[in-house]
Amino acid sequence: xxxxSQSPSNKxxxxxxxxxxxxxxxxxxxxxxxxxQSLGQGLEFLIYxxxxxxxxxxxxxxxxxxxxxxxxxxxxxxxxxxxxxxSAVYLCASSPSTEAFFGQGTRLTVV
Amino acid sequence: xxxxxxxPQALSIQEGENATMNCSYKTSxxxxxxxxxxxxxxxxxxxxxxxxxxxxxxxxxxxxxxxxKKSSSxxxxxxxxxxxxxxxxxxxxxxxxxxxFGRGTSLIVHP
Numbered sequence: 544x545x546x547x548s549q550s551p552s553n554k555x556x557x558x559x560x561x562x563x564x565x566x567x568x569x570x571x572x573x574x575x576x577x578x579x580q581s582l583g584q585g586l587e588f589l590i591y592x593x594x595x596x597x598x599x600x601x602x603x604x605x606x607x608x609x610x611x612x613x614x615x616x617x618x619x620x621x622x623x624x625x626x627x628x629x630s631a632v633y634l635c636a637s638s639p640s641t642e643a644f645f646g647q648g649t650r651l652t653v654v
Numbered sequence: 655x656x657x658x659x660x661x662p663q664a665l666s667i668q669e670g671e672n673a674t675m676n677c678s679y680k681t682s683x684x685x686x687x688x689x690x691x692x693x694x695x696x697x698x699x700x701x702x703x704x705x706x707x708x709x710x711x712x713x714x715x716x717x718x719x720x721x722x723k724k725s726s727s728x729x730x731x732x733x734x735x736x737x738x739x740x741x742x743x744x745x746x747x748x749x750x751x752x753x754x755f756g757r758g759t760s761l762i763v764h765p
Contacts, residue, residue, distance in 0.1 A: 547696075574751065576752065576753075578755070584757060585742065585755050585756050585757035585758055586697075586742070586755040588752055588754065591751065591752050593751065599752065632695070634696065634697070636697075641685060641687070641702060641746075642687070642699045642702060643687075643689075643697075643699065643744075643753055644699070645689075645696040645697040645698070646696055647695045647696040648695050648696055
């Protein structure tokens, strides 16, 4: 598997519950990004990891959102106390330099 | 904030025709990338053009960049039904390592 892998591909959760979304980047890629995309919209930047540097969290919409990247590889995006407006496709991408390689995303539906 | 803005928002053409999409941006860039998205899931990188380049070709794709007008265009020649997708431009806003995406152009190619 040479591509970026995201799991689960679909997630339905009840309002108020916490969810964890996982991203397995391409091996050796130092940069990792999380974006979200609401229906028919563009990509909204959430968070950026680069090597061992402190992540750029400037895109996180609220303190209910957090992410970590363990060992410079796998990343987990956590959304606490989910709200209906959190419903979107969450996309992860990794990059060795400039070109970003995207996973297929996790479609999150909050009911 | 969205740096790149694609135009038109939607484009419908017949197979065999050429499709042209435009992207405008606001601040200086080092490079501009075009991506394609099928069915609202993962994005696929198409082509990267650097700020010191004016035109690049890849197969049926032709990208131009006019830094004086802060705009780029993507031309798909001899379109096919399989080209039906959304196309996004992404810029490195002010030299940031975080690609900033526009809202995309939805292209439909009728067989």
